[in-house]
Amino acid sequence: MLGLLIAATAALWAARPGLGGRVKNITRAERPSDDYYLAHDHGGHVDHHVLYFGTDPTALEALRRADVLLLGNSRLMFAARPRVLDGFFEDRGLRYYVMGFGFREGDRFPLDIIEKFDLKPRLVIVNTDGFFQNEYSDFARSVMKHSAFSAWQFRTEAEAGHEFRRAMHLLVPNWIDLFGRPGFGWSRELVIYRSRTNGAWQLSPWEPGTTPVSGRNLAEPRLAPREIEAARTFKAALDRRGTSLVLTYVPTPRPLGGGPELFAQVLNVPLVAAHPAGLLSEDGDHLDESSAIAWSEAFVRQLRHVLP
Amino acid sequence: MNFVSWSFVALFAFVFLARLTIGRRKIEPAYVAVLVVASAVFYAWHIPAYLGILVFSSTVDYIAALWLDRLPATALTARRVVLAASLGTNLGLLAFFKYSNFFLQAARDVFGPAATAALPPEFLLALPMGISFYTFQSMSYTIDVYRGVLAPIRQIVPFFLFISFFPQLVAGPIVRAVEFLPQMPRPRRLRLPVFYQGAWLIISGFFLKMVCADNLAVYVDEHWARGSAQDTTSGFALWLALMFSGQIFADFAGYSSIARGTAYLLGYHLPDNFNAPYIAASFKNFWERWHITLSRWLRDYLYVPLGGNRRGPLRTYVNLLLVMLLGGLWHGAAYTYIAWGALHGGALALERLLGFHHDRGWRGHMAVRGTWSLVVQAVVLTAWVFFRSRSVEEAGLFTANILSMDDWSLGRMEQVGLLFLLPIAGLHAFTWFCERGMVGEPGGTMKALLAAGMVYGIVTLYTSTADFIYFQF
Numbered sequence: 001m002l003g004l005l006i007a008a009t010a011a012l013w014a015a016r017p018g019l020g021g022r023v024k025n026i027t028r029a030e031r032p033s034d035d036y037y038l039a040h041d042h043g044g045h046v047d048h049h050v051l052y053f054g055t056d057p058t059a060l061e062a063l064r065r066a067d068v069l070l071l072g073n074s075r076l077m078f079a080a081r082p083r084v085l086d087g088f089f090e091d092r093g094l095r096y097y098v099m100g101f102g103f104r105e106g107d108r109f110p111l112d113i114i115e116k117f118d119l120k121p122r123l124v125i126v127n128t129d130g131f132f133q134n135e136y137s138d139f140a141r142s143v144m145k146h147s148a149f150s151a152w153q154f155r156t157e158a159e160a161g162h163e164f165r166r167a168m169h170l171l172v173p174n175w176i177d178l179f180g181r182p183g184f185g186w187s188r189e190l191v192i193y194r195s196r197t198n199g200a201w202q203l204s205p206w207e208p209g210t211t212p213v214s215g216r217n218l219a220e221p222r223l224a225p226r227e228i229e230a231a232r233t234f235k236a237a238l239d240r241r242g243t244s245l246v247l248t249y250v251p252t253p254r255p256l257g258g259g260p261e262l263f264a265q266v267l268n269v270p271l272v273a274a275h276p277a278g279l280l281s282e283d284g285d286h287l288d289e290s291s292a293i294a295w296s297e298a299f300v301r302q303l304r305h306v307l308p
Numbered sequence: 309m310n311f312v313s314w315s316f317v318a319l320f321a322f323v324f325l326a327r328l329t330i331g332r333r334k335i336e337p338a339y340v341a342v343l344v345v346a347s348a349v350f351y352a353w354h355i356p357a358y359l360g361i362l363v364f365s366s367t368v369d370y371i372a373a374l375w376l377d378r379l380p381a382t383a384l385t386a387r388r389v390v391l392a393a394s395l396g397t398n399l400g401l402l403a404f405f406k407y408s409n410f411f412l413q414a415a416r417d418v419f420g421p422a423a424t425a426a427l428p429p430e431f432l433l434a435l436p437m438g439i440s441f442y443t444f445q446s447m448s449y450t451i452d453v454y455r456g457v458l459a460p461i462r463q464i465v466p467f468f469l470f471i472s473f474f475p476q477l478v479a480g481p482i483v484r485a486v487e488f489l490p491q492m493p494r495p496r497r498l499r500l501p502v503f504y505q506g507a508w509l510i511i512s513g514f515f516l517k518m519v520c521a522d523n524l525a526v527y528v529d530e531h532w533a534r535g536s537a538q539d540t541t542s543g544f545a546l547w548l549a550l551m552f553s554g555q556i557f558a559d560f561a562g563y564s565s566i567a568r569g570t571a572y573l574l575g576y577h578l579p580d581n582f583n584a585p586y587i588a589a590s591f592k593n594f595w596e597r598w599h600i601t602l603s604r605w606l607r608d609y610l611y612v613p614l615g616g617n618r619r620g621p622l623r624t625y626v627n628l629l630l631v632m633l634l635g636g637l638w639h640g641a642a643y644t645y646i647a648w649g650a651l652h653g654g655a656l657a658l659e660r661l662l663g664f665h666h667d668r669g670w671r672g673h674m675a676v677r678g679t680w681s682l683v684v685q686a687v688v689l690t691a692w693v694f695f696r697s698r699s700v701e702e703a704g705l706f707t708a709n710i711l712s713m714d715d716w717s718l719g720r721m722e723q724v725g726l727l728f729l730l731p732i733a734g735l736h737a738f739t740w741f742c743e744r745g746m747v748g749e750p751g752g753t754m755k756a757l758l759a760a761g762m763v764y765g766i767v768t769l770y771t772s773t774a775d776f777i778y779f780q781f
Contacts, residue, residue: 004760005760005761005764006764009768042770042771042772044772045772145433145434146434147355149355149356150354150355153315153353156314156315157313157314157315160314161314164314168767172764172767172768173768174767174768174769174770175768175769176523176769176771181526181721181724182720182721182724183719183720183721183722183724184526184530184721
């Protein structure tokens with residue numbers, strides 16, 4: 001019976017017009033190079049674990065040597081493209097590392113990593129969108145209760161699941177991954193690899209977007225006192241380490257809060273607000289790859305004026 | 309170790325191989341040793357150091373039981389001291405890991421800044437996995453020896469196996485010594501019908517967990533906060549509550565089913581833990597169907613010693629309320645769990661007061677029973693809202709949204725989400741018909757077809773897996 005069901009699906013998969021043409025992300029996913037490790041897929045989200053517990057020696061070394069850290073949520077992780085950033089920072093003799101996280105992660109978790117590994121970057125660039133909360137995400141809280149041993153387990157499980165799924169879904173699809181879940185932007189499968197040397201995410205595959213990312217008034221009328229306090233606390237922690245702070249903003253139709261201009265005024269730090277025209281998103285939240293490249297180019301054009 | 313993991317697959321494959329080779333009668337010492345070691349690995353996989361807590365509390369109970377056996381029945385004080393030492397150790401560990409932060413916070417709330425300065429900060433400690441389960445299991449052993457209904461086990465290795473048997477170690481079923489220990493010397497060969505039944509339980513458990521519970525969790529986790537928002541409609545709030553009630557059932561019943569299936573394949577029978585709780589016609593009946601082994605434990609080791617229903621109606625109501633409040637606290641140190649327990653305890657007491665705990669006389673009339681069943685399920689659903697919410701206030705707003713009865717329409721997302729409740733509804737409907745003799749148990753062929761369908765469902769509908777909810781208790 002099970003064999004029949006699988007055979008019937010495989011036949012339908014191969015023969016049915018429209019269905020046969022669709023290929024699952026997991027079977028198409030390709031690690032860009034040996035420099036990348038698996039950060040997220042259905043088998044597990046191990047991105048937080050790897051950096052928090054320093055389970056990847058190469059990534060940890062790159063993090064320690066970075067002169068510039070870029071922090072923020074998943075929107076920054078989609079937007080920061082190494083093909084633009086590599087050349088820009090190299091020309092200035094700087095090493096950078098994109099140390100943002102998914103799960104709407106705010107300021108506390110990356111700050112913990114900075115303090116835990118005694119990182120001393122010269123500059124930290126923060127995407128203000130939902131960042132200054134003086135909070136951990138629920139996911140980060142659960143990760144912090146783990147150990148290096150469990151981080152290793154999570155990573156091993158994720159890698160094993162990833163390879164198993166790549167083989168299994170050549171025969172049968174996961175219907176939810178294939179067609180999406182109504183009401184959920186990123187309900188389709190998401191496979192993310194992360195660079196050991198610069199921390200950037202690479203989605204594989206990364207579909208072109210269709211939803212325009214509209215403009216947004218960066219000068220929000222006011223900030224919540226809690227956000228201001230969180231931002232000041234964060235800056236004070238960087239000051240103690242001798243690190244400068246620059247703010248930025250990745251355009252999104254659904255901001256999580258935090259007006260960049262006001263934060264820049266309150267903290268008296270430069271703001272790099274790049275918003276090129278024609279940005280697109282697949283899920284209405286994150287930039288697609290070509291838009292991310294466009295944003296990164298606009299970002300570095302402005303950044304050169306504020307680099308210390 | 310999580311059942312839904314490659315590590316578990318590897319561990320179980322190894323132990324099952326031992327069962328097929330060195331443990332064909334199940335009682336071979338080498339096989340028992342494999343089970344003990346596998347259980348230790350299973351537990352240490354979470355946080356290796358916590359294995360020490362399990363070994364420590366088990367050793368205390370092992371020694372206490374032997375000591376109790378040596379003391380004559382007339383040495384009442386000495387026996388009580390030994391029992392108190394054993395229970396105190398178990399409850400002390402439970403209290404430290406589970407309730408210390410709760411009580412510290414409560415003290416800060418009550419005494420203000422003075423307490424904040426004097427008290428230690430929050431302990432950022434992971435709860436030892438399944439501590440509530442194995443603690444209760446271990447306590448039942450010492451209490452039974454104290455009561456004289458059980459002779460203590462003299463060999464320490466089989467005793468550790470009773471406490472740490474990995475299929476039920478971290479989330480039950482809570483097995484009593486009188487159920488498990490007599491099975492240990494009894495040979496049980498692995499025959500085909502046993503294999504089929506074990507496989508059936510495992511497959512249905514994984515289906516409940518990976519297809520129903522995990523998919524329902526996607527909706528619940530993403531949208532739960534909206535349930536208490538001001539602009540939320542009754543339809544959406546009710547939908548969310550139903551999704552969570554389905555999730556928690558599928559998650560926990562799924563775990564229990566996998567536990568029973570794996571134990572069965574390894575030669576042990578574990579008691580049933582769930583029996584279609586959402587068709588219960590009374591609160592009493594609900595607790596005969598939901599987390600059955602915990603209900604039995606609370607009844608035999610708490611409700612009955614408190615006097616049960618033998619000391620008059622008022623004392624019975626108080627006992628019911630007290631037991632359910634402690635049952636709520638057992639789940640965790642939060643006001644929401646206390647509220648959940650209070651709702652169930654109050655409902656059980658009220659039901660008893662109204663006489664709806666039985667169906668004699670006019671209370672047995674179909675219309676009356678049907679109406680009371682709806683009341684029961686409505687209260688159970690409301691209690692789940694408290695169980696899942698972050699605060700009692702949030703749960704109150706959530707419930708008020710349902711009761712506002714403004715708009716019952718559901719969007720496409722909600723309708724698609726309901727599809728993951730269908731297998732759970734089907735299971736309950738089948739049990740309802742079965743109990744009334746309208747359908748029979750499925751035969752071998754039907755089970756094989758259903759199992760194939762479920763495996764297909766698992767590989768084509770699974771989603772990112774979350775830890776079992778009851779692992780945190």
